[in-house]
Amino acid sequence: RALTEAVETNNIDQVRKILATGPRLNNDPMAAKLCMFAALHGYADIMIELLTSGVSPDVRGGFGQTVLMCAVEGGHDSTVTSLLGLQSLEEVAYNSPLIINAFTTDKFPVNALMMATRSGKLNIVQHLLLAGADPTLASTQSNTRMITPLEFAASNDELTHILELLIQAINRLHPDYMAHDIPAKLAFVEAVKNKNVSATRLLYNAGVRA
Numbered sequence: 001r002a003l004t005e006a007v008e009t010n011n012i013d014q015v016r017k018i019l020a021t022g023p024r025l026n027n028d029p030m031a032a033k034l035c036m037f038a039a040l041h042g043y044a045d046i047m048i049e050l051l052t053s054g055v056s057p058d059v060r061g062g063f064g065q066t067v068l069m070c071a072v073e074g075g076h077d078s079t080v081t082s083l084l085g086l087q088s089l090e091e092v093a094y095n096s097p098l099i100i101n102a103f104t105t106d107k108f109p110v111n112a113l114m115m116a117t118r119s120g121k122l123n124i125v126q127h128l129l130l131a132g133a134d135p136t137l138a139s140t141q142s143n144t145r146m147i148t149p150l151e152f153a154a155s156n157d158e159l160t161h162i163l164e165l166l167i168q169a170i171n172r173l174h175p176d177y178m179a180h181d182i183p184a185k186l187a188f189v190e191a192v193k194n195k196n197v198s199a200t201r202l203l204y205n206a207g208v209r210a
Contacts, residue, residue: 035067
């Protein structure tokens with residue numbers, strides 16, 4: 001209870017005091033929930049303290065959401081970058097690698113890059129791409145079709161800068177993707193349907209044809 005109160009009130013000094021005298025937090029479901037809470041609310045220091053005290057960065061919530069997804073949803077750049085930097089910390093070396101490309105497990109599965117793209121978080125999209133997020137990974141929506149971050153970006157004319165970043169990353173990772181893969185064509189169709197001239201031009205110049 002004391003740890004919960006300290007986390008929820010963003011009392012980093014009290015969190016450190018409790019963790020210094022308590023057991024490791026490995027496999028502690030309440031600590032995992034508190035870590036996700038801290039990530040969502042931008043309490044980066046508390047999130048790091050919990051992770052370095054045993055909470056796995058790959059722990060999952062009820063819908064399969066990860067700590068990283070919570071940080072992305074919160075929209076706090078520093079929290080996301082702190083979490084992405086965990087892979088180099090010795091204190092969490094025993095944990096499995098951070099799953100940047102993991103999907104939620106609900107009816108409409110998404111990953112961290114999709115979440116950041118859909119909500120227009122340009123800086124976070126950039127952080128994720130630099131950390132190894134794959135912009136070509138697709139999610140099945142309603143068991144009928146596949147959707148990618150590219151399509152999310154193409155559907156909204158306010159996401160043009162993100163679309164540009166995604167195209168650049170795709171061209172580095174998968175040079176033939178834009179010209180030949182169906183999800184790229186679907187993104188092009190989405191841009192045309194929404195009369196998104198900038199996105200249509202970007203995709204066309206990248207080699208996409210409907």
